Amino acid sequence: MHLFSPLLLISLSTALLFGAPQNKQSKELNAVISTGQYSTKLLLKTLGSNMKKNMKAGGPMKALDFCSQEAYNLTEEVNLKLPNGIRVKRISLKYRNPANKPEVDEELILDSLHKLKNANVLMPKQLVQKVNATTYKYYKPLLINKKVCLKCHGNIKDTDLKRAIAQRYPIDKATHYKMGDLRGAVVVTIDTAAKAAK
Numbered sequence: 528m529h530l531f532s533p534l535l536l537i538s539l540s541t542a543l544l545f546g547a548p549q550n551k552q553s554k555e556l557n558a559v560i561s562t563g564q565y566s567t568k569l570l571l572k573t574l575g576s577n578m579k580k581n582m583k584a585g586g587p588m589k590a591l592d593f594c595s596q597e598a599y600n601l602t603e604e605v606n607l608k609l610p611n612g613i614r615v616k617r618i619s620l621k622y623r624n625p626a627n628k629p630e631v632d633e634e635l636i637l638d639s640l641h642k643l644k645n646a647n648v649l650m651p652k653q654l655v656q657k658v659n660a661t662t663y664k665y666y667k668p669l670l671i672n673k674k675v676c677l678k679c680h681g682n683i684k685d686t687d688l689k690r691a692i693a694q695r696y697p698i699d700k701a702t703h704y705k706m707g708d709l710r711g712a713v714v715v716t717i718d719t720a721a722k723a724a725k
């Protein structure tokens with residue numbers, strides 16, 4: 528009985544967490560985090576800079592054309608640039624494109640993030656989920672953090688734009704957001720075994 532006193536358990540787990548800073552586990556976790564950060568940045572930069580360009584050139588209608596035709600292709604292009612075993616995508620519980628519907632384990636994370644948000648908890652910069660012995664999912668929460676997002680995800684007033692979105696996405700769920708709302712997340716799936724085999 529004494530062996531499993533709460534105090535001992537605490538010190539044991541502390542030792543596991545902080546004991547050896549560069550053990551195999553923490554090395555792997557550090558690699559997962561930096562891969563996640565890198566892949567997320569690459570995707571958001573690619574989508575963001577192209578969106579800006581199209582918005583400047585032709586306003587929200589042109590940017591919508593770009594998003595609906597190119598967001599998926601550009602995401603695939605980013606994936607081709609990433610090493611073997613690493614994939615990046617965007618997900619949301621209220622998705623516009625059904626291709627961005629979360630998987631069951633991803634939905635769990637988004638649910639938890641929404642619960643935290645509703646409890647006025649500041650969003651974490653990132654989360655790591657262990658999927659199995661060799662696979663991780665890295666999440667970056669995405670907020671409606673710019674007014675421009677509301678043009679296409681808020682209470683859309685431009686009737687032409689509204690119609691164009693409804694035509695392309697008959698089951699669109701991604702409207703009526705407000706500034707600061709949690710929109711979804713970037714997910715990077717990292718298969719560490721595939722990487723090692725390369």
Ligand code: HEC
Pocket residue numbers: 587588590591594595596598599617618619621622623624625627669670671672673675676677678679680701710711712
């Ligand atoms: C010009 C219109 C437009 C603007 C502005 C815009 N989006 Fe979108 N957004 C779209 C379209 C269209 C899609 C669906 C893309 C696709 O088919 O993959 C989308 C998809 C998304 C998705 C993927 C999940 C889903 O619903 O399919 C996220 C996350 C997202 N947008 C976040 C944002 C954020 C954050 C901003 C502001 C920085 C923003 N969007 C600005 C049109 C827009």
